[in-house]
Amino acid sequence: MSHPEYPLLSTINSPADMKGLSIYELKTLSNEVREYMVDVISRVGGHFGAGLGTVELAVALHYVFNTPEDKIVWDVGHQAYPHKILTGRRDKLHTIRQLNGISGFLKRTESEYDVFGAGHASTALSAALGVATARDYDHKDYKVVAVVGDGAMTGGMAYEAMNNAGLLKKNIIVVLNDNRMSIAPNVWAISNYFNEIIASKHFNKFKSNVWELTGKLDTFGDRIRKIAARLEGGIKSIITPGMLFEALGFRYFGPFNGHNISQMVKIFNEVKELSGPILIHTITQKGKGYTPAEKDGQNLHGVTPFDKITGVAVKKKDAPPAYTKIFGNALVEIAKQNPKVVGITAAMPDGTGLNILQKEMPERFYDVGIAEQHAVTFAAGMATEGYTPVAAIYSTFLQRAFDQIIHDVAIQKLPVVFVLDRAGLVGADGPTHHGTFDLTYLRLIPGMVIMAPKDEEELRDMLYTATEYRKGPIALRYPRGNAIGVPVKDTFEKIEIGKAEIVRRGEDVAILAVGNMVMHSLKAADILHQNGILAEVVNARFVKPLDEKMFRYIASRYSHVVTVEDNTIMGGFGSAVAEFFAQNGLNKVKLHMHGIPDKFIDHGKPNELHELIGIDPEGIARVVAAHVAGKDAQKEIAVKLVSK
Secondary structure: OOOOOOOHHHHOOOHHHHHOOOOHHHHHHHHHHHHHHHHHHHHHHHHHHHHOHHHHHHHHHHHHHHHHHHOOEOOOHHHHHHHHEEEEHHHHHHHOOOOOOOOOOOOOOOOOOOOOOOOOOOOOOHHHHHHHHHHHHOOOOOOEEEEEEHOOOOOOOOHHHHHHHHHHOOOOEHHHHEEOOOHEEEEEEHHHOOOHHHHHHHHHHHHOHHHHHHOOOOOHHHHHHHHHHHHHHHHHHHOOHHHHHHOOEEEEEEEEEEOOHHHHHHHHHHHHOOEEEEEEEEEEEOOOOOHHHHHHOOOEEEEEEEEOOOOOEEEOOOOEEHHHHHHHHHHHHHHOOOOOOEEOOOOOHHHOOOOHHHOOHHHEEEEOOOHHHHHHHHHHHHOOOOOOEEEEEHHHHHHHHHHHHHHHHHHHOOOOOOEEEEHHHHHHHOHHHEEEEHHHHHHHOOOOOOOOOOHHHHHHHHHHHHHOOOOOOOOEEEEEOOOOOOOOOOOOOOOOOOOOOOOOOOEEEEEOOOHHHHHHHHHHHHHHHOOOOEEEEOOOOEEOOHHHHHHHHHHHHHOOEEEEEEEOOOHHHHHHHEEEEEEHOOOOOOOEEEHHHHOOOOOOOOHHHHHHOOOOOOHHHHHHHHHHHHOOOOOHHHHHHHHH
């Protein structure tokens, strides 16, 4: 597709099309990529600021390296939009994160240039080292590059990989994309000059020759070597922050201006012929080239459609506040009442709502970086001293701390409160971010209590209940997006642990629902009622422990029962009910478990995905009707509902 307003970018359909460009043309290309990103993402939304900061890096990497034969492993994917534009997906960018469109992250099935799928941070180094090790087994000589953001370097996995890379001494290049550090102008000149010297072929050839010569001079040669090594290391330690990386076995070059395309091309050309682990430290600006994003990189990290001129998001119709905000405000209220309550998050204060606590009571707030494992054990440590830590972590990210939940919290019966935002199908971020496994992975942990509110009022009461619970770990999960809009009282009320409630009476079938599926089930019951089927709806509230008294009552009244959840069916809420019925001889109940099927769900809007897998109200109604109908030909309405 031709883009007259982007004359050079229109000719780039793969990195091969860039190879004959001059440095001046690369600058022009970088400007057009950036402008194209602003144009498209302002219309469709997506991750924004990080990609604006990596334009020159992406251009230089694909210009210097022979991709896809050479492998570039990007960490996460927020920073990889320019990479997508340059690797044949320019004309699909307007579909990003939409149903049947391209992914907002790296995805191997989408492009041969996406070497390793990534949605969670701190994985690129480990993956790149694995690729490089496999390369050496196969006696191949392609280059392997990992592009890692400075945020990902707060994750322990990155350092585990660096330590291993330093020991293995594989030929691997790591580009540290640092968009937080500020370097003064006078430091730039000295640092760049020094690093260009030590990265050059001539210097490294000279260094190798000197090393070889001094090795033949016995004791005197050893002394020269030690002095030379101390001299180079001393200069580096004075003018660069590279001592840590050198200690881990990497040769460190930088910091460089990551927006200087000619310098990036030069340094990549120089170091790609060097042996061993290499780290190139680049300084970039999040939101580079787009003034609103430069001024507010945090809020313009991930965006909905916005005004291209001002950067202001397109206003939506008035809606109830998000569950995230409901939680954040409630936690502040509770913390003011209870001096032992603290909030902990892993690099997501805004995303989890803990930014409200951070602003109101900063001394009771902790952001530990992209380090979920540490966050959980840190919380456990505080719990041993009588505090009530509230660890607010996205459902998908808490998966990364599964062992810590068991080993450091549950075995010791520590009262850590886990608040899981983004539970269920989150939408545009897709399978790496859907929170569709938490009910399963938490339910199997002995002593864990698991709650899910049907609305914002219940969320507040569940949070209060959790902070007052002292017998062990307790988890609360809720979906992304706006709440229901029910009135919220000023006070809190404890909910009896393991107590369900009937929210609609019926006669023909019982629907046992959890979390946001309660409201969907109530709407499904309305549809069923209009078609002659009276459904009773139960708000389970607790996935563990179950309300055994309630479920015995349901089993005594109904031969047909349907469970509904926005979690994988495997081992989730429905499985808990099935186990209870089986273990207690309630075999007359015909149970149908409805939820997320045993597969990864792609990206799209939550309502689109709910409809796609049938957990929207209409889908639930069809499933319930089919379950009630069975082989009964007289239930014609059920057949009609199923066939819709």
